[in-house]
Amino acid sequence: MRILIVGGGTGGTILANQLVRRLKDEIRAKKVRITLLSDSDRHMYQPGLLYVAFGQMAPDQLYRDEASLLESSIKFHVDAVTEFHLDRNQVKTKSGKTHDYDILAIATGARIVPQEVPGMSEGAETFYTEEGAIRMHKRLMEFKGGTVAMVVSIPHKCPVAPVEAMFMLHDFFKMRGIRDKVKLQYKYPVNHVHATANVARWAKPEFDKAGIEYETLFNVREVDPVKKIVYSEEGTECKYDLLIAIPPHRGMEMIEANNLGQGGWIPTDRFKLTMDGHENVYVIGDASNVPVSKTGSAAHFEAEIVAENIASVIKTGVPVREYDGKVYCFIEAGYDRATYNAFDYVNLPELKPPSKAIHWFKVAYNQLYWTTVRGLL
Amino acid sequence: MSESKIIDARNTFCPGPLMELITYMKQANVGDTLELLSTDDGSAADVPEWIHKVGHEMVSSEKIEETWHIKVRKIK
Structure with a gap:
């Protein structure tokens, strides 16, 4: 065989x-x-x-x-x-x-295809590749203030990553002492702040608490890297100083x-x-x-x-x-708290309040992964 | 010639029915009709809201037993 x-x-x-x-x-x-x-x-x-x-x-x-x-x-x-x-x-x-x-x-x-959205490759940062993640870190370290916008394309890998990134941006700028100079804007393609109802139900008040602004039904159509404006299929637009994109994917x-x-x-x-x-x-x-x-x-x-x-x-x-x-997916809720999203075809996820313990388990899992792929865990 | 494609998003929570529909709408040709099958009652409101905002066309929406059958047409 x-x-x-x-x-x-x-x-x-x-x-x-x-x-x-x-x-x-x-x-x-x-x-x-x-x-x-x-x-x-x-x-x-x-x-x-x-x-x-x-x-x-x-x-x-x-x-x-x-x-x-x-x-x-x-x-x-x-x-x-x-x-x-x-x-x-x-x-x-x-x-x-x-x-x-x-x-x-x-x-x-799957692979990312930012080239399918006009202007995205030139105008947006992304953390979906090694080169992109390194460049995004550099841009974040250099950022002095203004609007940081995130747009989310469909389909994409790791559906909780955009939410995690927003919470991490909040904590990142807080730690740099410039959170008050940064406007965080989150643009999401469906009617709620996350595709999974219970994740959205949890994330929305957390966004409110962190001062993260959001717009739903925003499917990115085009990025103008010169004017620094991102346009949606739905006819709205957003002016940004730093744009982070979850690029569309293909097999x-x-x-x-x-x-x-x-x-x-x-x-x-x-x-x-x-x-x-x-x-x-x-x-x-x-x-x-x-x-x-x-x-x-x-x-x-x-x-x-x-x-x-x-x-x-x-x-x-x-x-x-x-x-x-x-x-089963961990969801980082910032630099030191996390929750998780566990579901199947029948059971909707029930999110627990974020805790430091779950965050540290995620940090540990970043190493335990190597035992998972060996078929041990 | 238009084609009708069924998207079976019954019993799915992530990425969920509307994201599945948008994925297939992007691949469809103008004039194509897509039928979304969803067991999420939220789809009955969420799908028409997006369709109207983005400018596609709602063809029909009905619940048969536990499943919503939502037909939409790509028009741009």
């Missing part, structure tokens, strides 16, 4: 390691072979980018060598997939190699190039996590069109389900569980 995993991010790495733990006898007997293909030899802890933007983590703290995270029996190649031939159970890679599989798992993630280019899904999002059964029409192809994390948050947390829980099901199918012929939509 040849299991091929495409993508060495959170979902792909957890899946590979969990499969090894569940199928060690079959791997030892050479009945199962696990191969992981990635376009990078490094693994980034993406939630750390927010901390880089505020000077709380150094960029090099975000990375580990992917090979160091993988069980030794996994055949790992840094060789990006360029072609999917699902009808032949084959993929082709940049180096020209062909890989055959019996089971394929696609965990290729990876090769997903679109191979016609696996519009926008790069692969049509996926939300319970089985199999690609529509392909029972031997699983899709994990941001690459799917499953209607849950595009977060490492969703990828993590999905990878566990897929690992369990693949192992069970190999051992007994039947899968054991369906994905229930489980997601």
Whole structure:
């Protein structure tokens, strides 16, 4: 049985390691072979980018060598997939190699596409890339006063990040002693300050308390970097001195190039996590069109389900569980307080009051993540 | 030619039905009709509010058993 995993991010790495733990006898007997293909030899802890933007983590703290995270029996190649031939159970890679599989798992993630909003690349800072987070930190340190606006594009990864960033901006400028010189403006695309009703219910009074101004139903249409104005699809505009953008996202280019899904999002059964029409192809994390948050947390829980099901199918012929939509995300409420957002397809999140204890658990998790991707936690 | 696409956002809380709809509206062509399925009663008010503000068209909205079926048309 040849299991091929495409993508060495959170979902792909957890899946590979969990499969090894569940199928060690079959791997030892050479009945199962696990191969992981990635376009990078490094693994980034993406939630750390927010901390880089505020000077709380150094960029090099975000990375580990992917090979160091993988069980030794996994055949790992840094060789990006360029072609999917699902009808032949084959993929082709940049180096020209062909890989055959019996089971394929696609965990290729998402990418930012700020270029799809005119002026966004030139006019806005973002913390969704390493370079962007470093530059945003520099701009924040140099900022002397004025309006800092945040705009949020759809779709985007990590839906709580915009809220977290606003609270961190508030505390950042307070610590610099210039909060009274800074107007914080938050522009959000749906009717409430967050897409999840209970997060919005919690965040709105917290924004009021922190003096963060907000406008809802603001879908960014265009940024004018010269006049420093951002315009919405809804006909409103905002003048800014420093603009922070959550850029729009797409799935990876090769997903679109191979016609696996519009926008790069692969049509996926939300319970089985199999690609529509392909029972031997699983899709994990941001690459799917499953209607849950595009977060490492969703990828993590999905990878566990897929690992369990693949192992069970190999051992007994039947899968054991369906994905229930489980997601768990910490929400930083500033520099020293946090809460969390836990939900599934049935249960709405119930937010607890932010506490220092949850914040410190999040700080600890920034390191514990490396045990998660190894399949240990 | 216009096409009708169903967006199944039943039992989803994050990013939620309206964000799912906006995602697919961005990918749609002018003239396309999209049907949002939502079990969130808030969608019945939130979707028309956005559609009217942004300038698209509400086609219909009805609740069948526990699910809202909200049809909208992209017109710009």
